Amino acid sequence: MQELIRNGIVIDDTFAEAFGMRATAIIITAPTLKWARQAAITMTGFATSVIGCGCEAAIDIDIPASETPDGRPGCRVMIFAMSTDELQKQLKTRLGQCVLTSPGSACFASLKGSASLDLGSSLRYFGDGWQISKKFGGRHYWRVPVMDGEFLCEAKTGLTKDAVGGGNFLLLAADAEKALAAAERAVAAIEKVPGAIMPFPGGIVRSGSKVGGKYKGMMASTNDAYAPTLRGVVKSALGPEINAVLEIVIDGENNDAVNAAMRAGLKAVIDFGPKRGALRISAGNYGGKLGKFHYHLKDLMP
Template sequence: MSAISRNGVTIDDTFAEAFGMSALGLIITADSAKWANICATVMTGFGTSVIGAGAECGIDRQLSPDETPDGRPGVRVLMFGFSPDALKPQLLNRVGQCVLTSPGSACFNGLDSPTTMPLAAGPRFFGDGWQTAKKLGKQRFWRVPVMDGEFIIEDKCGVTTEAVGGGNLLVLGRDRAGLLEVTEAAVAAIAKVDDVITPFPGGIVRSGSKVGSKYKGAIASTNDAFCPTLKGAVTSELDADTIAVLEIVIDGVTSASVADAMRAGLKTIIETGAAKGVTRVSAGNYGGNLGQHHYHLKDLLP
């Protein structure tokens, strides 16, 4: 495989293969930024991979009071799934269990789209008949009585089927601590790009996977070609000095947002990586046969 060297880091001439997904956005507000973030963090928890978590979820960005519907501090969260129908139970459970229950919270649509899905269809019934509806312009909101006052929730939220899941960067290195530090910095750079999330813990996944398994019923298994301890047992993709690989997985509301995020992460890795023991950047794909979206690393170089 040919490669390009930038600032002491080798960039493989390969591509990340990503998939079409559905996505929705929510704006969560509270009396303080602290509580908006607590609510959003809990609501997006266990939102790493649709393989086992049901939805891929994360915080997109912080919102100032002048950016939210009720003039309070807020957070925009994104949820990704294979289809709008797959997102419905995730939305119901996460909003009902994590947003309705959080002190001072309110929940609003966070994605402009001509296609909508119910947002308040479950939580409003918690009002046990005491809930009331109010229409402001074209939007309907529900007021649900709770013990600290009222829970305000918008009736519907926008959903898109043009989202992309699975953009990725594989970061290889010869020093574990330095590799993690650089990958963290890349995630921080990606966080500045709107309309994307990195759904794994801290934005980083060490358990990159391949399709299929030797075990019946398992749909994914460890990416053995990138496992340092298996260099002598499998056809390895790793250099002799590579001792660890970390992956950043990126989901975006649009294909362009995923490309922008990968570009930002790659730029940070190139600028800071060599001094911290990062040697290469690669990407995960399935030969181009599964995902509709291909992001070639050479096209994303700064």
């Protein structure tokens, strides 16, 4: 494998392999940013991977009060799934259980796409006949009376079929502390990129996986080639200097968003340097045959 070195960090000549997905986005607002984020965090809980959660979701960016539809602080949430039906199901249940229930919340569409998904249109029945429909400015809203006032919710939001899921890179470091420090830098940089989310806890995955396993029925199992404790006993991808690996996984509204996010994350890690952070950067792929989108690390260097 050819090597490229940036700021003392070894960059593997490899690529991240990503897949086409369906995605939608909404804006959640509340009286304070704290409560807008709380609704969003609750709604995007247990949404790290489509394999076990049905969808991948996270906060995209915070939106200042001056830029939200109702003039209150808010944040943009993105949700990704493999099919339109699954996306609609996840959106509806998460909205109903996590946003409708959150104090002072309101919810608006934040994506114009090829098709639409129900937001308020499916939640309005909670109003038991007292829900109010309002159409103005080319948009349709539902007002549902609740115990702290009203849940204001746009009727529909958009769906895009151009979304990309599974952009990633691996940060290989001398120890877990340094791997985490580098990963946190990457997460902070990618959080600022609009249209891209990192669905795993705090944006970081420690349990990277390979396809299949020795046990029947396991679709994925531990990525032993990158597990430092197995370095001596399996065909390891790790050299003697690496003792911890963390992965950043990125879902984006489109190819450009994933590209921009990968670029921002890699730059942050490289700028951070090898002494405090990662010694080597790699990426996960399946040989290039499964995913339509390939992100070559060498093309994304700062």
